[in-house]
Each structure stands twice: as C-alpha cells, then as structure tokens.
Amino acid sequence: MDHQDQQKEASPEVQERIRTSFELQGLMGHLGARITHIAPGRVHIVLPHRPEVTQQHGYFHAGATSAIADSAGGYAAFTLFPENTSVLTVEYKINLLAPAVGDHIEAVGTVLKPGRTLTVCQLEVFGVEGDARSLVATGQQTLMCVKRSEG
Numbered sequence: 431m432d433h434q435d436q437q438k439e440a441s442p443e444v445q446e447r448i449r450t451s452f453e454l455q456g457l458m459g460h461l462g463a464r465i466t467h468i469a470p471g472r473v474h475i476v477l478p479h480r481p482e483v484t485q486q487h488g489y490f491h492a493g494a495t496s497a498i499a500d501s502a503g504g505y506a507a508f509t510l511f512p513e514n515t516s517v518l519t520v521e522y523k524i525n526l527l528a529p530a531v532g533d534h535i536e537a538v539g540t541v542l543k544p545g546r547t548l549t550v551c552q553l554e555v556f557g558v559e560g561d562a563r564s565l566v567a568t569g570q571q572t573l574m575c576v577k578r579s580e581g
C-alpha cells in the first residue's frame with residue numbers, strides 16, 4: 431500500500447459499506463467500539479475506557495484489545511475488496527507489548543499485501559491518554575475475501 435493512499439479517505443460508497451457492516455457486529459457494539467477513520471487499506475477503531483472492558487488490574491483486557499485489532503484489520507482489507515464480497519479472518523497473531531492503559535485504545539489495521547483471495551494486514555493498538563500515544567500491541571493477520579451468494 432502506498433503511504434499516500436493510506437492518508438486519504440475511502441470513497442463514500444466504501445465508507446458506507448464498512449460502516450453498515452460494522453454496525454452489524456454485536457461484539458463491537460457491546461464493547462462500545464467505534465470506527466474513527468476509513469482509508470483505502472487502513473481503518474482505525476477506538477475503544478473508550480470503561481470498567482466492562484478491563485481486566486482485574488484495571489488495564490484494557492487482552493480480549494478487548496485483540497477484538498478491536500481483528501476488526502480494524504478486517505475492515506482495512508474490506509476497503510479493497512470488490513462489491514458483493516465479504517471478509518473473514520483466517521488467522522491472526524498478536525503480541526501484547528505493554529499494559530493497555532489510557533482514556534481509550536486505538537486499533538489501526540493496515541493492509542500489507544492485498545490479494546484476490548487472501549490479504550495480509552498489520553495490526554497495531556495504541557494506548558491513548560490525552561496527546562500521549564504508546565504502542566501496546568502489534569500483530570499480523572490473514573483475511574479471506576468471500577463472494578456473497580445472491581438469493
């Protein structure tokens with residue numbers, strides 16, 4: 431992916447397709463996550479700090495961190511998929527680098543290698559407190575483009 435492509439917004443049609451799909455995700459709604467940026471091959475998802483998404487020490491739970499990372503990568507890939515397709519995660523690996531703390535965490539999914547069937551994405555999650563951002567998790571993901579059947 432060209433760095434310049436990642437900075438511009440996705441087309442209104444792609445943004446609508448991503449937002450419509452995201453709204454159907456029960457887990458993202460349950461967690462309180464929201465999409466904040468949609469560009470070709472790049473999506474950001476923010477999760478505000480609430481007691482319901484923390485673990486016993488008050489840090490963001492690894493499951494919540496991983497869930498928004500997975501969705502950010504999935505939707506980053508989906509921005510490049512053709513109409514009448516959907517996206518499924520084939521696998522992902524995440525390394526938790528530091529306790530996830532802050533007002534919110536932000537997952538950034540970035541397409542590393544687009545493909546007709548399989549797409550590989552980089553996953554990053556940042557803890558954000560005011561203007562300070564620190565990398566708390568990183569990973570890689572493989573996604574599959576699935577043709578939707580009509581009817």
